[in-house]
Amino acid sequence: MERTADSKTSLRIAIQKSGRLTDKTIELLKGIGLRFDDYKRNLMVKCRNFDVELLLIRDDDIPEYVQDGVCDLGFVGANVRAETGADVRVLRGLDYGVCRLSLAARKDGAIQTLEDFEGKTIATSYPNLTQQFLDKHNIGANLVTISGAVEIAPRLEVADAICDLVSTGNTLKANGLQELEVILESETQLIQTNKELSPGKKKLIEKFLIRMDSHQQAERSRYIMMNAPKSSVPEIKEIIPSLNSPTVMPLADEEMVAVHTVIPIDQFWVVMERLKKEGATGIVILPIESMIL
Numbered sequence: 001m002e003r004t005a006d007s008k009t010s011l012r013i014a015i016q017k018s019g020r021l022t023d024k025t026i027e028l029l030k031g032i033g034l035r036f037d038d039y040k041r042n043l044m045v046k047c048r049n050f051d052v053e054l055l056l057i058r059d060d061d062i063p064e065y066v067q068d069g070v071c072d073l074g075f076v077g078a079n080v081r082a083e084t085g086a087d088v089r090v091l092r093g094l095d096y097g098v099c100r101l102s103l104a105a106r107k108d109g110a111i112q113t114l115e116d117f118e119g120k121t122i123a124t125s126y127p128n129l130t131q132q133f134l135d136k137h138n139i140g141a142n143l144v145t146i147s148g149a150v151e152i153a154p155r156l157e158v159a160d161a162i163c164d165l166v167s168t169g170n171t172l173k174a175n176g177l178q179e180l181e182v183i184l185e186s187e188t189q190l191i192q193t194n195k196e197l198s199p200g201k202k203k204l205i206e207k208f209l210i211r212m213d214s215h216q217q218a219e220r221s222r223y224i225m226m227n228a229p230k231s232s233v234p235e236i237k238e239i240i241p242s243l244n245s246p247t248v249m250p251l252a253d254e255e256m257v258a259v260h261t262v263i264p265i266d267q268f269w270v271v272m273e274r275l276k277k278e279g280a281t282g283i284v285i286l287p288i289e290s291m292i293l
């Protein structure tokens with residue numbers, strides 16, 4: 001990621017210009033130390049401190065740009081990557097843009113099970129994934145491809161059912177629809193071109209991934225500090241699923257010690273109750289900027 005002697009070696013990364021993935025992707029890139037100017041008004045932005053340039057495009061175009069080697073890497077939903085069928089390598093799954101692609105139909109309508117889709121009309125922006133799913137289950141249905149506001153199609157009598165993205169389920173509910181079959185679980189993915197890359201680019205990708213992994217690991221972890229009775233240390237060591245053994249330091253009160261460690265955030269609240277039972281007090285939780293393992 002540092003500037004290289006060969007000034008032509010620069011990674012080109014495709015990201016969504018404006019949409020649900022944009023802010024989170026920009027936040028992630030800034031979080032791993034990339035600095036760039038106003039990305040909102042430009043289609044191509046050069047990073048000031050790394051050999052990276054960002055290409056800001058519609059998400060539908062990202063998999064093919066990466067497949068063709070126009071971009072080396074891309075951040076895109078698994079839903080879009082799978083729909084395009086692009087020949088790319090998935091490097092990482094990321095925990096944003098989490099949603100699912102589902103078949104849905106009117107809440108109290110004629111379609112209640114998968115078999116009921118036989119002979120019906122389904123509106124979708126994902127004709128390939130929908131057709132693949134129907135074929136797999138030997139269901140013959142007619143697809144109507146529309147690019148947005150899919151949930152309104154049954155009310156307009158354009159279709160009997162839909163296949164669209166669902167997250168909270170609010171949009172389905174607002175349109176009197178119920179989710180019947182999940183056909184794909186999706187999240188944002190970092191994809192890489194399968195085209196041969198120069199050694200310089202390979203090195204840059206390696207460095208990019210180390211930063212991403214450290215950032216992700218840090219985001220999922222917290223540094224915790226507490227005071228505890230010396231006699232509880234063996235129990236505390238068992239409770240804390242730390243990456244390394246916790247740091248235990250003496251305090252002025254010889255019966256007490258300070259314990260510092262790193263734990264995954266999703267285990268923290270469970271662990272905290274148990275720590276308090278062991279006599280831990282003054283528990284402080286701090287965010288971590290980055291973690292190199």
Ligand SMILES: Nc1ncnc2c1ncn2[C@@H]1O[C@H](COP(=O)(O)OP(=O)(O)OP(=O)(O)O)[C@@H](O)[C@H]1O
Nearest residue numbers: 016019020021058059060077080097098099165167
């Ligand atoms: N409700 C949701 N919750 C979480 N993630 C979602 C949701 N809806 C979509 N996504 C994810 O975010 C991606 C981008 O969604 P968005 O609605 O911004 O796409 P778009 O309108 O097709 O944008 P573009 O103009 O770039 O083509 C989707 O492909 C999907 O991976």
Ligand SMILES: O=P(O)(O)OC[C@H]1O[C@H](OP(=O)(O)OP(=O)(O)O)[C@H](O)[C@@H]1O
Nearest residue numbers: 020148149165166167168169170171172
């Ligand atoms: O289950 P929910 O939480 O209601 O989310 C689902 C909705 O989110 C997406 O649309 P988005 O809001 O991105 O608008 P768009 O149709 O303009 O892409 C998707 O196409 C659904 O319509």
Ligand SMILES: [Mg+2]
Nearest residue numbers: 058059060061
């Ligand atoms: Mg799109």
